[in-house]
Amino acid sequence: MTPGQQDLDNAYSILLGDLNQAYWAADSMDVKDQLYGIIEIVTSLITQLVATDLETRNAAYDALLARVGTVNKELKTLQEQINSLINRISTAAAIVSDIAKVLSVAATVFPAA
Amino acid sequence: MPTRVSRGYLLLPLMASIFLTGCVKQIRSTVPAFAQAAELTSTNVQGAFESVNAAYGDAQNLHYAVTYDGKVDPSTIPAGWLKEEDLNVRLQILQGLKQYASELNSLTGSNDVDNLNQASTAVGNSLTSLSKTAQFKNITTKLPGNFANEAATAVDALGNWLIESKLKKNLPPLIEKMDPNIQSICKLLIADIGSVNTDPAKGPEGSGLRQVLWVQYNSIILSQNQYILHNECNGAKAPTNCFSPDARFAEIQKPLALLRQRSAADLTLLQVQVTLKQLAQAHTELVKAAQTKQRLTADLGDLSVEAQRLDAYYKSLSNTK
Numbered sequence: 001m002t003p004g005q006q007d008l009d010n011a012y013s014i015l016l017g018d019l020n021q022a023y024w025a026a027d028s029m030d031v032k033d034q035l036y037g038i039i040e041i042v043t044s045l046i047t048q049l050v051a052t053d054l055e056t057r058n059a060a061y062d063a064l065l066a067r068v069g070t071v072n073k074e075l076k077t078l079q080e081q082i083n084s085l086i087n088r089i090s091t092a093a094a095i096v097s098d099i100a101k102v103l104s105v106a107a108t109v110f111p112a113a
Numbered sequence: 114m115p116t117r118v119s120r121g122y123l124l125l126p127l128m129a130s131i132f133l134t135g136c137v138k139q140i141r142s143t144v145p146a147f148a149q150a151a152e153l154t155s156t157n158v159q160g161a162f163e164s165v166n167a168a169y170g171d172a173q174n175l176h177y178a179v180t181y182d183g184k185v186d187p188s189t190i191p192a193g194w195l196k197e198e199d200l201n202v203r204l205q206i207l208q209g210l211k212q213y214a215s216e217l218n219s220l221t222g223s224n225d226v227d228n229l230n231q232a233s234t235a236v237g238n239s240l241t242s243l244s245k246t247a248q249f250k251n252i253t254t255k256l257p258g259n260f261a262n263e264a265a266t267a268v269d270a271l272g273n274w275l276i277e278s279k280l281k282k283n284l285p286p287l288i289e290k291m292d293p294n295i296q297s298i299c300k301l302l303i304a305d306i307g308s309v310n311t312d313p314a315k316g317p318e319g320s321g322l323r324q325v326l327w328v329q330y331n332s333i334i335l336s337q338n339q340y341i342l343h344n345e346c347n348g349a350k351a352p353t354n355c356f357s358p359d360a361r362f363a364e365i366q367k368p369l370a371l372l373r374q375r376s377a378a379d380l381t382l383l384q385v386q387v388t389l390k391q392l393a394q395a396h397t398e399l400v401k402a403a404q405t406k407q408r409l410t411a412d413l414g415d416l417s418v419e420a421q422r423l424d425a426y427y428k429s430l431s432n433t434k
Contacts, residue, residue: 005255010318014191016328017316028351029342036339043332046317050307050325053254 003105005054009046011105015075015098016042018091025088034085039076041071054109068110075099118122144284147399148218150413152419154392155211155377157427159204159301161385162195164427165378169194169326172371176333179340194326202248203305205239206298209271210392212236213291216275233275240272260304267297285403292400299393303386311379323382330375337368374430381426388419 019042022036045067052060079099082092131349170193177190212233243249244265253261271294272276274287307321328343341364346355356364395416 009320009324010316011125013310013318013324013328014316016331017314020313020331020335032339032342036335036356039335040332043328046328047325050255050321051251052253 003108005049007107008105008109009049009083010050010104011098011102011106012042012046015095015102016046018094018098022082022088022091022095024059025091026086036075041074045071065110068106072103072106075102116378143399143402144217144220144288146413147395148214150395150416150420151214151217151392152211152381154388154416154423155207155214157420157423158385158388159207159211159379161423161427162200162203164194164430165326165381165424166193166200168374168378169329172330172333172374175367175371180336194219194329198248202243202246202252203302205236205243206268206302208236209240209268209275210295210298212275213271213295217284217288220287237272237275240275241269244268244272253301256301256304260281260301263297264301267294267301268412270294271298275428285400288396288403289400292396295396296393299389303389305384306386309379311376323379326382327375330371330378334368334371334375337364337371341365341368377426377430381423381430384419384423384426388416388423391419 011027016039019035019039023032023039026032026035045064048060048067052064054061054064076099079096082095086092170191173190173193177185177187191197195203215229218232233318247266248260249265253264256264271291274291274294305321307319307323309317309319309323309327311317311327317324317331319327341361344352344354344364345354345361395413
């Protein structure tokens with residue numbers, strides 16, 4: 001079955017859960033700031049995703065499409081940096097895998113993002 | 114002199130009349146009990162939405178304060194968790210259910226029929242226009258299957274039911290006719306509230322209002338934590354006016370209070386779902402009671418218990434601030 005809007009919501013939510021854990025486990029203020037920034041944009045994206053009907057392809061859809069593209073670029077950067085940011089190996093590995101899942105589902109739901 | 118057969122014919126209408134009077138009495142004693150429980154339910158669900166919204170509004174003000182950088186116009190911050198127009202859609206649907214309950218009550222013998230008719234017509238008109246608004250469509254379009262149309266039809270039907278004059282009509286068929294619509298409206302509100310995984314070890318997977326509320330509270334809690342960490346008096350980066358020990362202690366209490374508030378708000382929404390499910394079930398039982406001429410005391414008792422529990426939940430929200 002092709003992944004849909006709810007699958008993308010789930011993928012971002014699982015990532016949000018692991019980012020949250022990484023935030024509380026982080027030792028330095030700089031890392032906390034960086035993770036907090038990502039958590040903020042993922043939270044806002046989930047909120048937008050819940051409120052938008054992808055079927056209608058209206059202005060809200062276009063705004064969400066643009067937002068997914070921007071957020072996913074930041075996630076790709078985080079995916080490369082995460083091992084150097086946090087010491088908890090299992091959480092870092094989970095975040096790498098969560099981001100891979102998000103990018104893959106988003107590519108199906110928003111092919112243009 | 115009447116024969117045995119003709120006496121039977123004479124007795125038949127009399128017996129039927131006694132039987133029907135008994136049935137009508139039965140349904141007329143059950144309906145007010147249902148109407149009172151349904152009215153209490155709708156009132157408490159409205160109160161729950163307003164209470165969760167107001168509590169979130171306070172949390173949002175705190176978020177504004179701790180992330181203040183002078184670049185966000187405070188007049189652009191929503192007063193609560195839902196925009197006013199989005200909250201109003203839900204409150205109007207609940208007002209429709211409440212008015213339906215009042216109508217049922219009046220059909221079983223209220224004196225203030227004119228006032229009630231006026232109120233019902235007003236609520237009915239607002240509901241029939243509501244189902245065509247963009248705000249209403251926002252709630253329904255994301256629901257699975259053909260449910261968007263079903264929900265719009267149900268709200269429209271409730272509106273029309275309230276507008277129609279029903280005083281001379283027979284009550285059981287009126288209740289029966291409305292049952293699918295009451296079921297759809299309860300289903301709509303339950304689906305709109307959605308779900309969320311509240312286990313902190315996992316992500317907040319879910320849907321609808323509960324998920325949005327949960328992730329937004331999480332963001333506010335983290336912003337408060339960021340504020341504390343950035344204003345601590347340790348290291349070279351400490352600000353000049355860093356927290357005194359007392360101020361620091363007071364600030365640390367805030368994310369803890371927000372956690373309690375988030376749980377209370379989520380439990381309130383969960384209880385709204387339980388109560389609406391019970392309302393739908395009690396209405397189905399009311400239809401059965403009208404058909405089988407039995408009482409439905411147990412289901413009404415359950416509905417009243419859930420509605421009162423909801424009342425306790427949303428009122429406890431103000432204690433978590």
